[in-house]
Amino acid sequence: xxxxxxxxxxxxxxxxxxxxxxxxxxxxxxxxxxxxxxxxxxxxxxxxxxxxxxxxxxxxxxxxxxxxxxxxxxxxxxxxxxxxxxxxxxxxxxxxxxxxxxxxxxxxxxxxxxxxxxxxxxxxxxxxxxxxxxxxxxxxxxxxxxxxxxxxxxxxxxxxxxxxxxxxxxxxxxxxxxxxxxxxxxxxxxxxxxxxxxxxxxxxxxxxxxxxxxxxxxxxxxxxxxxxxxxxxxxxxxxxxxxxxxxxxxxxxxxxxxxxxxxxxxxxxxxxxxxxxxxxxxxxxxxxxxxxxxxxxxxxxxxxxxxxxxxxxxxxxxxxxxxxxxxxxxxxxxxxxxxxxxxxxxxxxxxxxxx
Numbered sequence: 303x304x305x306x307x308x309x310x311x312x313x314x315x316x317x318x319x320x321x322x323x324x325x326x327x328x329x330x331x332x333x334x335x336x337x338x339x340x341x342x343x344x345x346x347x348x349x350x351x352x353x354x355x356x357x358x359x360x361x362x363x364x365x366x367x368x369x370x371x372x373x374x375x376x377x378x379x380x381x382x383x384x385x386x387x388x389x390x391x392x393x394x395x396x397x398x399x400x401x402x403x404x405x406x407x408x409x410x411x412x413x414x415x416x417x418x419x420x421x422x423x424x425x426x427x428x429x430x431x432x433x434x435x436x437x438x439x440x441x442x443x444x445x446x447x448x449x450x451x452x453x454x455x456x457x458x459x460x461x462x463x464x465x466x467x468x469x470x471x472x473x474x475x476x477x478x479x480x481x482x483x484x485x486x487x488x489x490x491x492x493x494x495x496x497x498x499x500x501x502x503x504x505x506x507x508x509x510x511x512x513x514x515x516x517x518x519x520x521x522x523x524x525x526x527x528x529x530x531x532x533x534x535x536x537x538x539x540x541x542x543x544x545x546x547x548x549x550x551x552x553x554x555x556x557x558x559x560x561x562x563x564x565x566x567x568x569x570x571x572x573x574x575x576x577x578x579x580x581x582x583x584x585x586x587x588x589x590x591x592x593x594x595x596x597x598x599x600x601x602x603x604x605x606x607x608x609x610x611x612x613x614x615x616x617x618x619x620x621x622x623x624x625x626x627x628x629x630x631x632x633x634x635x636x637x638x639x640x641x642x643x644x645x646x647x648x649x650x651x652x653x654x655x656x657x
Contacts, residue, residue, distance in 0.1 A: 377434030382421040390414055394435055396443035404502035408447065412454050424455075450499060457494040464490060477519035484511055510546055513538060521561040528566035532579035535562070555584050606650065609638050 373379060378390070392411025395403040402408075415431050431451055435444045464486060488508060491500045520526065520534045535558045539547060562579045565571075580589040616622070616630045639647055 374429050374433040376437050377415070377430035377432070382418055384421060385414075385418065390434075394438045394443075394447055396439050400440045400442050402439070402443040402446040402450070404498055406502060406506070408450075409454070409503045412451055416455070416458075450495075453494045454503075457490065460490055460494070461487065477515055477522050480515045480518065481512075484508070484515060506546065509543065513542060513546070517558065521558075524565075524568075526565065527569055527575070528562045528571050528579045529575050531562045531565050532558075532582040536582045555588075558583050605638065606647065609634065609647070612638075 381388075390411065391414045392409070393407040394411055395405075395408075397403055411434075412431070415427050415434070418427050418430075428451075432444075432448060435447045439447060488504075491504055491508075495503065516538050517535060520531055520538070523531070526534070539550065542550075559580065562583065563576065566576045566579065577589060577593070580592055584592075612634055613631060616627060616634065619627070619630075622630065635644055635647070
C-alpha cells in the first residue's frame with residue numbers, strides 16, 4: 303500500500319484517480335467549525351504515492367535520447383482518446399545559457415505524457431517526449447531533459463517496487479511507519495536525482511508530507527494533553543514555509559481540533575484548557591463561535607434530559623388510562639419542543655435506543 307497519492311496539478315488528471323490514499327479525513331457538516339468524532343488520520347497526499355507507474359508494465363527503464371521517431375514532429379500528433387483535445391499540462395524551458403530549467407512544471411510535462419502508459423507502448427511515449435522537447439528546447443537542454451525523463455521513469459519503477467514490498471503492513475497508519483516510508487522514498491529520490499532536481503520535482507510535496515506525518519504523530523500521542531497537542535500542532539504550522547502555510551485550509555484546523563478535543567475529553571480537562579487549545583488553532587473569532595455552539599448543545603442536552611424524566615414519570619403514573627397517558631405524552635412533546643425540534647428529538651432518541 304502506498305503512503306500517498308500523486309497530487310495532480312492543472313487539469314483533471316484522469317489517471318491519478320486510480321491511486322488510493324492510505325488515510326483520509328472526511329469533514330462534513332461543518333457548522334461554526336463544529337465537529338463530531340475525530341478522524342483516524344490526516345490525508346497524506348503527494349508525489350511520494352501512487353501515480354502512472356502503479357500497475358504499469360515492467361521494463362520501462364533503459365530509455366535513451368533517441369530521435370522522435372517517424373511521423374512525430376511535435377509529439378502531440380494523433381494522441382490517444384484520453385488526451386485528445388487536451389492542453390499540454392506542464393512546460394519545458396531553457397535559461398539564457400541554453401541549460402534546462404528545473405521546476406515542477408517540467409515534472410508535470412513528464413506526467414502528462416506518461417499518463418499514456420497502458421494506451422501506447424513506452425517507446426512511442428518516449429518518442430513523443432523527445433519530439434516535444436526538441437520543439438521547445440535547444441539541443442543541450444533537450445538532452446538534459448531526456449536524461450532526466452529516463453531517470454524519472456526509472457525512479458517510478460523503483461518506487462513501485464518499494465510500494466509493493468510495503469503493501470499490507472498492519473502498522474501502515476502509524477506515524478512512525480509513515481515517517482519511515484517517506485524516508486525511504488526521499489532516499490530513493492536521492493539515488494535517481496541531483497539535489498537540485500529532487501528539490502524542483504519533489505521538494506514542496508515532501509515538505510507537506512513531512513508536516514502531515516508530524517501532525518499524525520501528535521494526534522496519536524496519547525501522552526500529550528489537549529494543550530500540549532495544540533501547542534505542538536501550532537508550532538508545526540508556524541515552521542512551514544509561507545507558501546505552504548497559506549494553502550492550509552479550514553479543514554486542516556478542524557481535523558486538528560478533533561484530535562485535541564478527543565484528548566481533552568479523555569483527560570476530563572477544564573473548560574479553560576479547551577479554550578486555550580482552540581485559540582491556538584483557530585483564533586478568537588472561531589473560538590467564540592465554538593463556545594456558543596457548545597452552549598447551544600449543552601442547553602439542548604438539558605432540555606432532552608428534563609423531557610425524558612417527565613416522560614418517564616408519565617409512563618410510570620398508574621392512575622392514567624392508556625388514552626390519558628398518550629395525550630399527556632403528546633402534550634409534553636408539544637409544550638417542550640417546536641415541530642422541527644421534535645424531529646431532532648426523535649432522531650436523537652432513535653440513535654440512543656438499543657439496537
